[in-house]
Amino acid sequence: MKTLKDIGEHSVIALLTANLKTVGDDCAVLPLDAQYDLVLTSDPLIQGVHFTPETRPEQIGWKAVARVLSDFAAMGADPQYLLINLVAPPEQDVQILEKIYDGVSRVRKRFDVDLSGGDLAQGPNLELHVFGVGRVPKGRALLRSGAHPGDILYVTGPLGDSFKSGRHLTFMPRVTEGKWLRQSGFVRAMMDISDGLATDLRHILKASKVGADINSATVPLFGTLEQALYDGEDFELLFTVPADEADAFDVQCLEHLEQKFSRIGSLTEDVEVLTLDGAVLDRKAYEHFR
Amino acid sequence: MKTLKDIGEHSVIALLTANLKTVGDDCAVLPLDAQYDLVLTSDPLIQGVHFTPETRPEQIGWKAVARVLSDFAAMGADPQYLLINLVAPPEQDVQILEKIYDGVSRVRKRFDVDLSGGDLAQGPNLELHVFGVGRVPKGRALLRSGAHPGDILYVTGPLGDSFKSGRHLTFMPRVTEGKWLRQSGFVRAMMDISDGLATDLRHILKASKVGADINSATVPLFGTLEQALYDGEDFELLFTVPADEADAFDVQCLEHLEQKFSRIGSLTEDVEVLTLDGAVLDRKAYEHFR
Numbered sequence: 001m002k003t004l005k006d007i008g009e010h011s012v013i014a015l016l017t018a019n020l021k022t023v024g025d026d027c028a029v030l031p032l033d034a035q036y037d038l039v040l041t042s043d044p045l046i047q048g049v050h051f052t053p054e055t056r057p058e059q060i061g062w063k064a065v066a067r068v069l070s071d072f073a074a075m076g077a078d079p080q081y082l083l084i085n086l087v088a089p090p091e092q093d094v095q096i097l098e099k100i101y102d103g104v105s106r107v108r109k110r111f112d113v114d115l116s117g118g119d120l121a122q123g124p125n126l127e128l129h130v131f132g133v134g135r136v137p138k139g140r141a142l143l144r145s146g147a148h149p150g151d152i153l154y155v156t157g158p159l160g161d162s163f164k165s166g167r168h169l170t171f172m173p174r175v176t177e178g179k180w181l182r183q184s185g186f187v188r189a190m191m192d193i194s195d196g197l198a199t200d201l202r203h204i205l206k207a208s209k210v211g212a213d214i215n216s217a218t219v220p221l222f223g224t225l226e227q228a229l230y231d232g233e234d235f236e237l238l239f240t241v242p243a244d245e246a247d248a249f250d251v252q253c254l255e256h257l258e259q260k261f262s263r264i265g266s267l268t269e270d271v272e273v274l275t276l277d278g279a280v281l282d283r284k285a286y287e288h289f290r
Numbered sequence: 291m292k293t294l295k296d297i298g299e300h301s302v303i304a305l306l307t308a309n310l311k312t313v314g315d316d317c318a319v320l321p322l323d324a325q326y327d328l329v330l331t332s333d334p335l336i337q338g339v340h341f342t343p344e345t346r347p348e349q350i351g352w353k354a355v356a357r358v359l360s361d362f363a364a365m366g367a368d369p370q371y372l373l374i375n376l377v378a379p380p381e382q383d384v385q386i387l388e389k390i391y392d393g394v395s396r397v398r399k400r401f402d403v404d405l406s407g408g409d410l411a412q413g414p415n416l417e418l419h420v421f422g423v424g425r426v427p428k429g430r431a432l433l434r435s436g437a438h439p440g441d442i443l444y445v446t447g448p449l450g451d452s453f454k455s456g457r458h459l460t461f462m463p464r465v466t467e468g469k470w471l472r473q474s475g476f477v478r479a480m481m482d483i484s485d486g487l488a489t490d491l492r493h494i495l496k497a498s499k500v501g502a503d504i505n506s507a508t509v510p511l512f513g514t515l516e517q518a519l520y521d522g523e524d525f526e527l528l529f530t531v532p533a534d535e536a537d538a539f540d541v542q543c544l545e546h547l548e549q550k551f552s553r554i555g556s557l558t559e560d561v562e563v564l565t566l567d568g569a570v571l572d573r574k575a576y577e578h579f580r
Contacts, residue, residue: 004387030371032322032323040371044419081328085333089294092294097294116330117331127417131330133423
């Protein structure tokens with residue numbers, strides 16, 4: 001018998017989604033009408049995995065929704081509607097649930113997203129399953145597959161130490177930045193960082209058939225470089241811009257968002273080879289089932 | 291401290307969804323474009339609640355998706371896309387998961403619905419959270435609120451004994467019938483029966499501000515009348531048709547669907563009063579948290 005633990009999360013997702021039409025990006029992008037594509041995503045938030053019994057309930061609600069909004073940010077899409085399945089044991093304190101929904105309300109209102117439905121079910125463990133629906137102008141979603149060799153690699157903010165610092169419970173999803181980055185026309189590929197810079201960057205390398213070199217001195221850090229590479233749950237955006245447009249891009253960012261994003265490396269022609277200051281970086285990553 | 295067990299499932303849903311824009315129907319119906327409304331729903335399927343460790347895995351997958359498709363049927367809507375969050379413990383046998391997805395594939399392909407994404411997470415209990423996205427011509431979704439006093443009450447098939455017989459794992463969602471019923475123009479209010487005829491009918495009575503009398507001799511049964519009234523998980527459609535159009539409706543059903551649906555009672559002016567053969571029926575219903 002092979003268990004999830006034996007084969008790891010990503011293998012199971014690959015196995016189970018073998019015949020999916022849209023796989024690999026942060027959201028599914030599907031035809032909607034003449035003007036727009038439909039953008040769909042779902043994320044679970046599970047006690048014992050994504051939060052503990054000690055986590056403040058408002059932060060549970062905030063994180064559950066903020067993760068889904070970060071998926072939309074990663075595509076440069078507009079989130080519009082949320083549905084939430086809540087699982088809780090019969091002995092669950094209802095006041096805790098109300099506080100969780102306060103957190104849900106705070107983040108969804110900030111980004112003008114409707115809570116449109118959901119369900120409640122009995123189960124042994126407290127969980128939220130958040131489902132998001134949104135849209136993006138037809139054919140304009142930013143995918144992981146658009147990067148070219150030579151592109152400059154950017155990140156929207158400092159990485160690492162998100163778990164220990166508690167930042168993973170209070171982060172601001174980069175919805176505004178993601179949408180502007182798409183509209184700017186400079187960005188070729190984008191995703192959000194949920195599993196660590198090294199792990200997630202490999203998804204862009206694979207989807208775009210490129211390599212990358214990270215310049216360690218330029219990676220903005222909250223903790224150590226190793227934490228930035230492997231911790232995850234940063235929910236900053238990772239994206240690429242053509243090298244000859246990067247200066248103009250920086251100027252536009254300052255003008256429109258009043259900030260500059262960090263250039264942390266560049267893409268190469270060595271397909272799926274990831275280097276750090278020129279030295280090959282071995283695979284080491286947090287996988288949920290290992 | 292008040293627990294879920296103290297206040298019951300429906301009270302919690304009411305509490306937590308107090309500021310939702312669309313609540314109470316089987317799906318949320320939201321504006322999409324000039325031609326269509328967007329239809330959204332989500333349903334959890336949880337080991338120990340909706341199935342047991344002994345349930346055949348193909349049937350777990352079938353039921354998880356069929357329940358969501360039944361929600362679309364209840365609105366007369368077209369399901370288009372599914373996302374599935376799967377929760378499983380690390381020691382989960384992967385072969386079981388593959389078989390669950392076989393069940394998912396069989397039912398979704400039967401109704402031409404795409405599996406468009408989802409996520410996998412670690413948790414103590416096997417669960418599927420299925421999110422569905424679809425559409426319905428603008429303003430045409432069949433709601434619970436459209437019934438009038440005098441309407442004839444119909445059901446699409448026999449009720450009761452769904453748990454013990456195992457029918458709750460293999461039922462065919464009434465997607466084809468639901469869509470045709472909407473298109474026929476005869477139906478005023480509709481929902482699917484998931485909590486038993488008596489419990490679910492009260493939702494129509496409340497939403498439509500009407501009463502109803504059930505004619506017990508006419509209720510099509512798999513088991514006893516009590517099972518039909520209170521067991522639930524039948525996933526047949528419950529709907530109303532104006533009395534003076536019911537004969538013409540029956541003729542159309544025979545012509546287009548090659549079947550007649552059962553007339554099981556009629557609606558009255560006594561708001562929220564439910565009677566069985568003229569005698570008031572007391573409230574007794576399966577509530578998940580009690």
